[in-house]
Amino acid sequence: MKLLFRKLKAFFDSIESQIAFYPTVIAILGSVFAFIMIYLETLGASKYFRDNIPLLVLDNEETARAMLGVFIGGLISLMVFSFSMVMVLLNQASNNFSPRILPGLISNRKHQLVLGFYLATLLYCIFILVSIEPTADKDKIPGFSVLVSIxxxxxxxxxxxxxxxxISQSIQINNILEHIYESSKNRLQSLVKDQRKHENNFPDTSNWHQYNSNRSGYFQNIAIDALIDISIDKETKFKILVAKGNFILDGVPLFSSEKELEDEVVEEILGAFLFAKGELIKNNYILAFKQITEITVKAMSPGINDPGTALNxxxxxxxxxxxxxxxxxxxIYYREDEQYIYQVSISFEELIYNVMASIRLYCKHDxxxxxxxxxxxxxxxYQPCADDSYKDVILNEVKVLAEESRKNLSNDRDLQTLEHYLEDFEVKD
Incomplete structure (x- = not known):
């Protein structure tokens, strides 16, 4: 049941990020609402309002048809203009910043809700217009439904x-960076909150039995509870051989087990791994570092040349x-203080190196x-850290940056400024 729930959640996360998800759902609700109104009209809803509040209800068939026709034409024009603006937004963001940020812009729920409301209203007006029948009886004219359409x-x-x-706010780089940062911040804070101080008592895994992936895709998440249940039931432990966010190819080693497993158990374990065709920051904070790094590099490229964005x-x-x-x-994942699963993850050293390697290429001369x-x-x-070795990693990156900058800065004033800032790190030439 836990595994099924995690798979359903992963499926929902993948379709929720699509631009058509919420508009489709809301449009269906609009159609359902239209049929409900048509049913209420058969019960005399318009007659009731015409008898009690006649100013609110139309009693002319041609006027009702004309108004609904105007609404339908206007809403179609409104939708075309709105969708065109979305496409312009996506194209501009891709060209100026990074194609990686497009999923975040597409999944903007506020824009999806607005477009969905357009569709729902349009479908409502169409169904109400079709339901109007030629008649001389004022009580059969759906005046109340037309009022709702207004x-x-x-x-x-x-x-x-x-x-x-x-949409004018969404294209601003500060808002894009803030959205990426907040999504990654929430994920990181959750991981920091859930981590436990411990000694690594996990056994040596060099001679464990390895099992390969049966599909390709981005390793998005894993049903940990379900995997721990299998671990306890089979009296074994597991090591996940790949880090979250990596693209896994079919046939690549995915996990290893302390004990040899039957084929049925292997299939069950493979089902606990959740794959996707794209990456989501809320599942993998590393993606935020990639996106912000690409924005920095793109801003410093000769074609864009926007150091202000790089600084932000x-x-x-x-x-x-x-x-x-x-x-x-x-x-390492626990249950009742017992270690069951070892998860390979991207280290702080690897993360900061990958970020700085890209930035140094375009920024070492500035x-x-x-x-x-x-x-x-x-x-x-000066920040608190979970491992003292992180400070050494930072110092190593400073040394590499200093070496590259000294080679590419030819102005004496720039070199003096560089050496002044390097004094805090005791980096000698």
Missing amino acids: ILTVFCLAAFIYFIHS AIDYLTELFALRMKKEDLS IIIVQKLLVMFKYLQ
Whole structure:
């Protein structure tokens, strides 16, 4: 049951990030609401309001048809314009920042809800228009349903104004970086909160039995509770051989077991691994570092040349690295103080190296960016960390950055500034 729940959750997370998910759901609800209104009309809803509040109910068939036709045409135009703006937003963000940020923009729930409300209102108006039959009896004209369509259209106009405001804010780099940062921050804080101080008493795994993946995709998550249940039942322990977020190929070693397992058990364990065709920050905080790094590199590329954006991105990297330093590299899963699963994870050293390797390539010649990076390292040196070796990793990155910068800075004033900032790290030429 736990495994099924995790798979359903993973499936929901994957479709929720699609731009058509919420609009489709809301459009279906709009259609259902239209049929409910048509049913209420057969019960005399319009007649009741016409007898009690006649000012609110239309009693002319042609007027009702004309109004609904105008609403339908206007909403179609509104939708076309709104979807066009979304496509322009995605294209501009991809060209100026990074294609990796597109899933985050597409999954913006506020925009999906607005587009869904457009669709729901449009379908409602279409069904109500079709339900109007030629008649001379005023009681059979769905005046109340037309009144509801007027109200919904007014709300669509208000939603359109909000949509214009929201989409203009979404394309701003500060808001994009803030969204990436907040998503990764929440994930990291959750991991730091759940980690336990412990000694690594996990047995040697060099001679364990290895089992391969039976599919390809991004290793998104794993049903830990289900895997621990299998571990206890089979009296064995497991080691996950790949880190979350990595793309796994079919046939690549995926996990190892202390004891040899039957084929049925292996299939059950493989079912506990959750794969996806894309990456989500809320499941893998490493993706946030990748995205912010790519934004920094793109900003410093000759085609964009936007050092201001690079400086902002480094500020967010600084905060994320400070949070990451509170997390141990070791990932061991427990139940009642017994260690059952060892999870291979990306170490702090590997993470900061991958980030800095990309940034150094485009920023080593810019003293302003180099200065900002050294300020980041100085800040990180004074942050609490889960492992004292993290400070040595930071110092090594400072040395590499200093070496590369000295080779690429030709101005004496820039070199003096570099040496001034390096004094805090005792890095000699």
